[in-house]
Amino acid sequence: MVTMTSAPFEYEKPESVAEASRLLSKYGGNGKLLAGGHSLVPLMKLRLASPDALIDLSGINDLKGIKSTANGLSIGSMTTYHELESSSDVQSGAPLLADAASQVADTQVRNFGTIGGAVSHSDPASDLPPVVLALDATMVTGSQRSGREIPADRFFKDFLTTALRPNEVLVRIDIPKLPANTGTAYVKMANKASHYALVGVAAVITLGAGGVCERARVALTGAGPHAVRARRAERILEGKVLAGNVIRNASKRVGAELDGMFNEDVHASAEYREAMTQVYAERAITAAVANAG
């Protein structure tokens, strides 16, 4: 029984995005980008992943740092969860992101796990994908030649699959400035063993005059093959005064995008995940409304 020892691999440490992209091309699908490594390394130790090469992104300055601009936040893909939760820019500009980052795994993982690694891995139970969805983030990529801007809601494609091309590197995540009177919340039911989300819901609610919901973003993780926007629920919320029954009705539609295909495993049945999605959606939306104050 093999544990602790990965298969042998080449170690590369490029200093630019272009070089990282070139290395991805060179290893032709058998090279893996290494960010914080907290999803990848455990898989390698169990030989569930055995890449020919690891391309360590920690030497690329372009991937680092949090910048606050007039339009919002620009977050380097190598930014760790700890940097997100402790950054005053993130706390004020995107409190949802700071709060969700603080709920990820544990201190040690948050010290080294990165936002770029998390969203690029697209783990179905990861905490940050629903947050970037709910924040209408833009994923900015780079490669040898040029870069792309991918809206978050076109980024998560499937189980462990994103819109990133084989030679593409996620450079940064741009988060637009939240409108005034916007409240946010991320709540999750954590798996007691892994601390991943059995279900987790992120909500961003903007209130207008008379308490009418001008804009709603709700996204869900843990329930399906990848994080999803709950557009049907958003439509129920928008344009209405968010009384308890409106929130409840909307919450019942969170997860409708999964067409009944909720995840099922040893920790929770599909039926329970569906029920908890609704409970947690209601809690997330209610909290976001309260925060919108």
Next chain:
Amino acid sequence: MTTAKLGEAVRRIEDDRLITGRGKYVDDVKLAGMLHLALVRSPHAHATIKNIDVSAAAAVPGVETVFTGADLQEQMGSLPAGWVLEDMVAPDHPPIAFEKVRVVGDAVAAVVADSAAAAADAAQLVDVTYDVLPAVVDAEKATQSGAPQLHEDAKNNVAFNWDVHGGDYSEAAKSAEVVVKQRIINQRLIPNPMETRGVVADYDIGSDHLTVYSSTQIPHLMRLLFSLVTGHPEHKLRVIAPDVGGGFGCKLYLYAEEIIAGIIAKNLGRPIKWTEGRQENYVATTHGRDHIADVEICGNKDGTITGLKAHIYANLGAYLSTFAPGIPTVLFGLMLSGQYKIPNISCDVTGVFTNTTPVDAYRGAGRPEATYLVERMVDRFAQEIGRDPVVVRRKNFLAPFKNGKEVATGVNYDSGNYRGVLNKALEIFDVKEFRDQQRAARREGKLLGVGFSTYIEICGMAPSAVAAALGAGAGLWESSTVRVHPTGKVTVLTGTSPHGQGHETSFAQIVSSTLGVPMEDVDVLHGDTDRQQFGTGTFGSRSLAVGGQALMMSLRKVMDKATKIAAHELDADPKMVQFADGVFRLEDIPEKELPFGDVALAAHSAVNLPPRMEPGLEETSFFDPENFTWPFGAHICVVEIDEATGETKVAKYVAVDDIGNVINPMIVDGMVHGGIAQGIGQALQEGAVYDDDGQLLTGSMLDYAVPTAEDVPSFITDRTVTPTKVNELGAKGAGEAGTIASSPAVINAVVDALKHLGVNHIDMPLRSESVWRTIQDAKEAQRAKRSAARKGS
């Protein structure tokens, strides 16, 4: 330079090395020329081995050799069951399977290489062809006709049937006003000591000496069993248990890997190291519990319990582990009277083989299963007759006793005061105030519940003749040597073998307080069969109650001899010599004094000893207790349940235990805390789950939820003291109490929180989904009832 007293919270001697990273665990052992062992394990739960091709593995650079079971079978023998019940089937258990595998994780080949990485690489390349057979994982299903058969000689997969009967349960049930039946599942647990197992084996060809370092609780028993199984002579076998990172029962056996590493070391003449991975640990190290119990309790509406009956399917896994047959039988069935006077008890246990990891002792070992069943059924009975569970407990408690009390299962409790311990718990926890809070919370949609667990346990393993009559294959006495050096420093050798219990401190405390020597002048050595006389190890909360008494006996002998030497030196009658604060004095001439150290020197210089006295100051004792000890206690647990999600949290926990006299209260409290956390773990979140093909679905720490600091609260602990007369320390044992008591306290609290919905039982573990489902079902049932009532009216 301080001497310690009994009952004092002396800080631990062990800690200085452990907090600085200077402990030495098996994986820290590095020997010159050492090779690394990796085991190829079966991915199938049940299969015949058609072929094993090792050629690709053997070709990996760094690989020394690859062995299959057939290569080593003759040298390794079969792993033994050390506890033998009447008419028990004990099938062969080859350390490396060679014809058939019966559980995921059965070793099928052993790769030896010059690095752990090379061994791991090569293990991937061993090509085993299996013919997969149907598997069975459920103990009840395994006994049914048509179930896959694991062993030819175990018909219907039954290893044994065991029973105990006291009084006449059927008569009691016939005349009882109330009979309550309940199926109760005690789920399978994975022990999870933080250190996995590991072995380093080192063979010296010249002397034929084999040294085995192992993360074990039982170095001497392991040496004995290893010797019996392999034929390697016991006197040329040395087993060393260095620092051991927790055990909780799962390091209490002779394991396949110890034999495999030892035999390969002999074959190759090179040291061999094997370190268990965590996921490997989940399949290759024993599990605990796993009972399906059908239980009945009977009694009268006034709250009197008149009888208890249980049938158990005990899942033993694929093979019999060393102590496995004793756990669900003797350590379970004999405990079914709890703290109560239950005149009629009937218990039948069917031990069953399944295609799962072997099940053996896990913290509490049989007693948590018994306590859970008794405490759950007492609550169930109280609920059925509409009475307060505390009132029902009080009504049925045995009255306080000091000199033994026999119960219907035939065992004789040493001493007990069950009302006293519950009263103390109720002084700490105000039930009336809680009931007010509970009602108020319910109005706000929050569910609170309180649960009680008044438990008894059996510790101080064990009077050897009794244990042998019950099936134990070895004596369970304990030993000590007290060696006083010429300078007055003291070395203690104990046959117990701690793995976190702090013997180096508590045993030194006993020595320090008895001989008046400073703590730092006492060294307690354990865990090395070449250093210590034979001993039985550490398990069953026995170390102090049995090993501590063996130490007391040696100390008394040392003091007798030292007193004689002192009297001789002081030219007085030994009867006139007094000893206090480390100094011998004459009663009538107090200025004539002799420090203990001077006596030690006199004993060794041997210039002026009493006539015919042997020089030296060293004594050895062996203690075999006349009875077990029977600690008891009362635990109270408060839970909070999120009605919408089923998420359940322990909000408050009060534990009052009576473990007799206490040597070091700090250490005792620590063990109680840890035990409670493990019991809460079982109640709320732990559980090994197999699919029907025998694959372990909770196969790693990502899926098996060992409690974190966030999953448990701080605990309130207290004690009453009812000393035992079984040993002169009056100590009963503290290692398992917390685990035994806490699971039923938690579940009883949850049922209490949900009883207004008509809930009367819920099986562990209380993953939020099962609580949620219970609430949904109960509400559905209430709705149906209401609508039926409406139709009826």
Next chain:
Amino acid sequence: MPTTINVTVNGTTRTDTVDERLLLVQYLREVHSLTGTHIGCDTSSCGACTVHLDGKSVKSCTVFAVQADGSEVTTVEGLASNGTVHPVQAAFKEKHGLQCGFCTPGMIMTSVELLERNPDPSEEEIRSGIRGNLCRCTGYHNIVQAVKFAAMESK
């Protein structure tokens, strides 16, 4: 292809040539015989292998040694200064925050960082802060007490 790395381990700079797949924990234990850092699992769950990498706690089983090139690593063996144990180490002994000792080095390393970031944590913050470190012996009660005590002593 083995790679040469420079790592400052407990204040001393080391140059070693290592296999790329060598984990940081293996590097510390096997190359430098710093066996105080333990391996308790293979899924980055238990935290027994926690060390400080450039001042931050990390599960050293989840980092390859090559990733530590140019970094500073502190292990439990490096916490004491001038022969005096760190206040957190002392607190674990004083409050009986350990039994078998296997989780202890990792637990101490995490607690040291916890108090650096939050010198006066509540019980809830302590419990949340150490949730990446599993202990099977203490039920965490006395670990929490130890961290509180260390915080108080450091005031």
